[in-house]
Amino acid sequence: MEGSSTHIEDPSILDNTGHGPLRVPGFGDIPMNYELPPEARFAHGIYEWRQAPAVTARELAMVAVMNHLTDHLDWHVDISNDEVVARWKKEAFDMTALMSDKTWDWCLKELRDKAIDFRENQHIRVLDTGSCVCKSDTPTLSSLSTLFRWAVPPVLRQQKAQQGLDWKSKQVLSIVDPWLFPLVYGKTLVLDRGRVDLHDVLGAYKHATVAPKPVDKRVSFMKLQRWVDKGQIPARGTTPNDHLETEYYRWSWNYQCLPCEVEFVKDTGTEVRITSYINNLHPAYQGLYGAIEKVISLAIKPWNDCLVQGQSDWSKDSNHGQLGPVPLRIITYGIEWENELPDWADAFNVPSTIRKRIYRRHREELQRSMEDDTKEGRKRQRKLQALEAGFCDVAGKENMEKPPPDSDLWGKAKEYLERPEDGSTSPMALPQDWQSNPWRRLQEKVERVLRWKHPEPGTAFSYEEWKSGQHHDKPIIDIVRDRPDWGPERPFYPVIPPHTPYAITLEDTFRQQGLQVLVELENIELTPDAPTYSKGRWQLPGQLNEHIVGVAVFAYDVHNITDPRIAFRQYTRLHGCYYRYHEELVAKRSVLLNCRPAHRQGKTYGLEYDAIEQILGFPPLYLSIDNYANPPYQDAGSIATPQGRLITFPNVLEHRVEPFQLVDSTVAGHYRFLKLYLVDPHYRVCSTRNVPPQQHHWWAAAVGSDLATAGLPREMIDEIVQRTDSWPMGMSEARQHRRALHNEHLWNEMTKLGRMRGPGF
Structure with a gap:
């Protein structure tokens, strides 16, 4: 209190x-x-x-559909009639673009259980996303x-x-x-x-x-x-x-x-x-x-x-x-990506010869400056450390080279670059210089094909687990459990009490x-x-x-x-401390821009904000750090x-x-x-x-x-x-x-x- x-x-x-x-x-x-x-x-x-957590846009669409269908006369009877249910399914898909077969299957199970509750109690819960009416x-x-x-x-x-x-x-x-x-x-x-x-x-x-x-x-x-x-x-x-x-x-x-x-x-x-x-x-x-x-x-x-x-x-x-x-049906603290660059792609993220040479020189100068304990020496150390931070993409990769020609990584890169684009099913032609510039071509490819998707019910837990209270609030993308970026004065280690029915x-x-x-x-x-x-x-x-x-x-x-x-x-309150979109904000405020994950670089920078806003049904720029207009x-x-x-x-x-x-x-x-x-x-x-x-x-x-x-x-x-x-x-x-x-x-x-x-x- x-x-x-x-x-x-x-x-x-x-x-x-x-x-x-x-x-x-x-x-x-x-x-x-x-x-x-x-x-x-x-x-x-x-x-x-x-x-x-915030309610996902898909779950809000689900409860809106169920609320609408339970406005029909004798809905609690007709929900057992397959012909009526077929019409209602079309009605649901016409109501929202967020309806899918998997989502409808969940809604149908829930509506049939709500019908039992209605016959027993003469009322039902609707708009039930945590709170309810x-x-x-x-x-x-x-x-x-x-x-x-x-x-x-x-x-x-x-x-x-x-x-x-x-x-x-x-x-x-x-x-x-x-x-x-x-x-x-x-x-x-x-x-x-x-x-x-x-x-x-x-x-x-x-x-x-x-x-x-x-x-x-x-x-x-x-x-x-x-x-x-x-x-x-x-x-x-x-x-x-x-x-x-x-x-x-x-x-x-x-x-x-x-x-x-x-x-x-x-x-x-x-x-x-x-x-x-x-x-x-x-x-x-x-x-x-x-x-x-x-x-x-x-x-x-x-x-x-x-x-x-x-x-x-x-x-x-x-x-x-x-x-x-009422517990939520869909819980997520991040984004499910489609066509995201796999981890193996980092094998092609080889720093250029020039950046390697500059990084080695800075490292040598920094080592020499460590021997100078004077005021000027310490000032020099801080300056070199700041310069070195700009080369975090090189750190640990000073001796890194492209994979050897016989590596199966080249085949994986070729397969990724040939993925269809713009809804097509036909493979794309390989860029002529892809072997000489594989990392750049992979970056350009991910910017064109990277997509996020709305989370579906039944992904982290089943309807039966949700209904019986055995779902344990399991998220599709887990919460950020440790947020050291916020500094020692503002540590954030969230404790999530389990949803216990009462x-x-x-x-x-x-x-x-x-x-x-x-x-x-x-x-x-x-x-x-x-x-x-x-x-x-x-x-x-x-x-x-x-x-x-x-x-x-x-x-x-x-x-x-x-x-x-x-x-x-x-x-x-979408606490950015434990939502994974906030990682992009931290990266944006950092000078270590080249250390962001590959799919968040270049033109896709900002996609994470846009994705989480749409997944949670908020308007554009709602989560901007400078946004104080929207309550x-x-x-x-x-x-x-x-x-x-x-x-x-x-x-x-x-x-x-x-x-x-x-x-x-x-x-x-x-x-x-x-x-x-x-x-x-x-x-x-x-x-x-x-x-x-x-x-x-x-x-x-x-x-x-x-x-x-x-x-x-x-x-x-x-x-x-x-x-x-x-x-x-x-x-x-x-x-x-x-x-x-x-x-x-x-x-x-x-x-x-x-x-x-x-x-x-």
Whole structure:
């Protein structure tokens, strides 16, 4: 772990049940920046996830194809139909140039196993490359779509009336916004003991006290805010002040979003009920509460299959990072070459007579200078040593000659020079002077015929070994285990923890204490005047205060729009220390240019960079030493979210809604969905069980009803309510806090980008 977060080994000391004093982060004697050791909780993506090794472009193509095919109706049945499978094979080859027979065979085996999982669990893992996403399409979810379409409109109408906004002018409508009316340290009323009764949420004010205010340690936030105001992103390698301050931006020292409490109903299964109010959704809407409970119940098992278990020592540079639930299918740290010069070719790499003569003279002068221990003598030694370094191709070859005429090496050289070129199958004619200049002609030949190839699944280990966890993360091209080039001050000896399967069962492990969930309901509305949505931005929800580790999205109402999709990307630091393309970088920075392997000389210099970028699906020049423009992210793919689909994913993946538009441009359309954010259940955080509602309009409606029941005239009631129009918190103040909270998320994002190193370092 890094930074100054506070570690408490025993999570059982946390308590927000109301049966005793409130003991959660920021309350009692628990510091606000309290954090469990990684192995005692789930991983998050704020600073604790990097996918390593990077996913190959071919594997990304494989999971994209499998995700696409599992969108077909009854795919889990048709995968056993050979005629359908033949059509799907053609479909797969049409989708990507990276599909091959060997790749398809792997995909087919995996799809048939996924079909078994789907029939058993009613959901499957997709885009599963280390981390993963789960998707589910069931009749139950389709029925829930109808229930939501019935239950949400009354809430929207009520909010329009209460908030007084011109909703018709807004493309994105937040029906239930978890970032509105958050816990405000130093402002919000909190119960130190007792609970907020779900059926009498306004009865707890008299026992509440103001939440304590921690000391904000982010002294450079104004600098970050200027970047926010200008829409700028700090260059990587910079920080708001120094690396010690970066830690503090991962936490909000002013706010925490308030989850609701969810408890399991029975001794087994995933059925749940909500036992504290959903922030910004009045408990009077029992139909909607019930529908949300059903979605939470259905999200639990998919969360089990996608959450990332924390791992100790993840942050050490000698380790890869956290390990996701799914091992990679293709692992490589280098390049497989075709037509590479064989080792025997070095027998023709004979230095010229002139270079041999110059090298011998330098060696003799260097030996004589060793006898002179004066300042001038030592200066002469250093100069001669530098000159000698330029002749590393001669060292050890002073007496080397071409192979004798009867050597079989000449036949091998002839065969190599005659290899077909440019896709031809006919042998090439030999250059006339090839015997007098064999090394030069071999170099020219390799520049024309050298090719790299995308690695294939099933090369280092079989599908059966991968499926059974017996593959041992074996790479096709092994990792660089020792990197002396980096000098004694930066030794690099990577330790790669084996990928060990693990099982997560939220419903068993946390049955007694229950779960905490943030709820969001959002509409994206398109009209003929605004027919396109293109405002989706990459998100990693929450800050460490919220401890969000899982997300679920349920699309319950999709009408007259093109295929809505959610895209994913993940931090993928391609540590050049152990990837073999970095050898070329080391050679480039060295004066020993003539010591590079033959296939990397001349025109092919730079081919290694280009090859590894394409093998791993990165754009050209992505791994350049001077490239600080591209953040070290790798796109993981996107998933369609048609009406009635539920997807879940760990909060280590950044996500965004992809652009979409109206199908019929003359008619309005919409994309309406429920979003759930799972708080790491290894923790307890302050929730709506502990905070009486802050919404003034809730309180005003209840007070008005009580006063009317008591017989007070309407004029007097209105006057009483108006005199307290900001208690506990008015809508205007809540929006100000929401904007400030959003800015803090941007500060966190900027410090994260500022501390990231380039893609290859």
